Amino acid sequence: MPDLPPLREVIARHGLSASKALGQNFLFDEQLLDRIAAIPGDLSGKQVLEIGPGPGGLTRALLRAGARVTAIEMDPRCLPALAELEEAFPGQLTVIHGDAMKLDHAELIGGEAFEVVANLPYNVGTALFVRWLSGEDWPPLWTGLTLMFQQEVAQRIVAAPGGSAYGRLAVLAQWRGEAKLAMKVHRSAFTPPPKVMSAIVHVTPAAMPEGVSARTLERLTEAAFGQRRKMLRQSLKGVPGAVEAMDMLGIDPQRRAETLLVGEFVALARHLDRAAKR
Template structure:
């Protein structure tokens, strides 16, 4: 019989820390719903980031996942989650580290997936890194602040559309799988949250291509009120727009991800004589 999560929190002095972006989910039924959002985990090696007291870890261990590797930076949470090793040591591994400093694809063998209630203060940075290597994962099921979740799945010509949406669309197919009210957390955050499920495309852009797209979207969305002819001036925007047939009077938020790929190809042709990087 597992002890209540509140008891585990008290035993390990696991008061949430704002500096770590911690907000704990304690509702077992809700945690099970999050795991169901991840789809079929049978035979999959799951990576969990920031397990806290181990609530989501418990739900993952109750699934058909082949293994669960929990990565945690907070020593108190490492100790709390380690209580599960007594009954699940054959399937559970706990890594005391900062997930941003790890190459997750080297931690567990494929097939691998990420399922996590991400810390608010580092979630976006983690996602951007994982999207650059999306092909290494079967799926990513991640909880974010509602606004961040909407930015991830945003479509062109909508208020939340930006660099993150372009990167996510080029590497994955995504959707909000579950909305989570602030009251579900302890302590409640000031914003609502949402679980986003991302399925990587079978074919991924090369790191070089993503880097070029990153440069273009940084310039375009960095001055999103400007027309593209002005926002992309530092990259030779007039020539790029002419080569791709994109109206220079358009703005960044009106371009599709495919438009940004076309601009990247044009920029690469200019910067890499003799060919275009795939």
């Protein structure tokens, strides 16, 4: 294992500071970083995608765990520090300078199965998460998502029906996957400390429900939770066939979106897809 200088020393030497515009918050606690890298299980020899590595704190932990890491970094200021890690772990780290929202992740990995482990920049975290969960091809090439979010967002992802936290993110994460809150991270662990607490969510893909289009489910959840205070008969009236489908499935149209189980949303989407094929 290479003898690396402390991360704070690397940051000072390269004159780095967290960029608010890029949603950056740095983690220095190596024990904490090792615990995060351990959440997906044994990473030895496995391919890992990391988004927004910054100066490479979590990257170090992933490399120590034996992972082969492909890291996408948008901030050119961080590239020299990451280049030092590439040199210290020859053949184990590939750094790509670019915007993760605009790159084909599966193509970058070379079509190989991969884990995603990232302290996501706050300003793109939710958009990337939805992207990984969307799409018709399932199971995906990623075998797990271990992602840090603001705690409020993390709670929305793992929420159960019936509460205010339950919404579109919960349905998208849970209809063909298993999502759990793996760890809470206090704001004081970061430099600079964010205004909110953080938490790590771990998602693993499950079987794809048969006869359901991801696009249809996304349309349903967007309409239902876009007007979550209204009854479903009102919020879903813009989705052709949805109100009739509720009647066929015995779903009370006076209910609100937050009361519907994930399975009920899936059943609605399946009914609409079948009707569209007739």
